[in-house]
Amino acid sequence: MGNISVLLPVAATTDPDSLHRAYRSIAEQTTAPSEIVLVTNQSLTEDIETAISDLVNTHSVSHHEHFPDAQGLGGVLQAGLNSCSEPFIARMDADDIAEPERFTTQLTVLTETEADIVGSHLAEFRDDPRTSERMREVPTSHKEISEWMPWRCPVNHPTVMFDREAVLEAGGYRDFPMMEDWDLWARCLAAGLQFRNLDQALVRAEINDLANRRGGLDYAKAEIRMARELRQLDIASQRDTLKHLFLRVLPRLLPADTREKIYQIFAR
Known part of the structure; x- marks a missing residue:
């Protein structure tokens, strides 16, 4: 088991089946996380409430944190980040699928190199998760990522794993609507953190218009x-x-x- 907390926001519009699918991909990791933190700040449907309760009751490493006063996605992610207890944070979205070796691969990079934030390419599918419709590729080296940062977000947010303390020292997430991730990466770069993206797709994301x-x-x-x-x-x-x-x-x-x-x- 790795020193990893999975930070997984759940929205009111989340599909319960997609949430279960995302969760299965976490449970099947070759390096299991120490905790899975499901975070919310909205009133949820009964179906989503039931799905979250089922996951928490079934998996002892899971817990649900509700932050009704958190502002936007940035606010709920920061509240969730503060609730995480492990030194490394893996971000997941509730409708994405992580490849089985994702956590092992990223944890190795974080512990054996100077990287503080590690992402990857993102494979996008429409109906069948096994069939990618397109690939959202990102630059891989810190130098290339720095060159992209001024005009294009160089990190796929749902693919990242990062050093919790380093990101918190850079200011963590904040309420920056529609650009929460790019805002965070920019401030991390300005604070001197090191980035790396792996030249492979470690996450599959569903295309929803x-x-x-x-x-x-x-x-x-x-x-x-x-x-x-x-x-x-x-x-x-x-x-x-x-x-x-x-x-x-x-x-x-x-x-x-x-x-x-x-x-x-x-x-x-």
């Missing part, structure tokens, strides 16, 4: 807010900011079908 959810004025405003944050952290140059605004803000305002085609080409 992502392009539609990631468009609109609110997302465009979030991109502008993120661009401002990157400038304030002295990560992005003026040229980087212009690149960010042109390549990321404008597509958020395009029609959904056009945005979907762009997403299929660039996979974010």
Whole structure:
């Protein structure tokens, strides 16, 4: 058993079957986690409440933490992070599937290299988890990740495992709607933490009309807010900011079908 806490947020809209599927992929890891922390901050449906209760009652390493005052995803993740007891944190989403060797592979990198945060590519499927429709690839070295950071999020959030204390010292999660992960990685980079992405897909994620959810004025405003944050952290140059605004803000305002085609080409 590894010194790993799994941080798994559960939303009111979570599908119980998907949650059970995600949980099975955690239970089947070649390195078992010491604890699995399911975190919520919303009123849940009876089906989700039952699913969470079943998992907690069935697996002694699991517990459910509810934080009704936590603001947004960033707030509930930070509250959950504070509740985790192990030195290494593995993020999971409630509708994703971790490959069996994921925790073993990432724990080895964290304990045997200077890396503080380790992610991977993300395989996306639509109906059959065994068939990937596309791959969300990310840069692998710290240098490449640093070069992406000023204008494009270089880490797939559901794939990461990180050093808990190092991330907490960098400020941890905060309420930064729609950009919670990129905001955290940017502040971690500014604090001197070391990144690495593995050149393989350690997580499979289901596609649920992502392009539609990631468009609109609110997302465009979030991109502008993120661009401002990157400038304030002295990560992005003026040229980087212009690149960010042109390549990321404008597509958020395009029609959904056009945005979907762009997403299929660039996979974010």
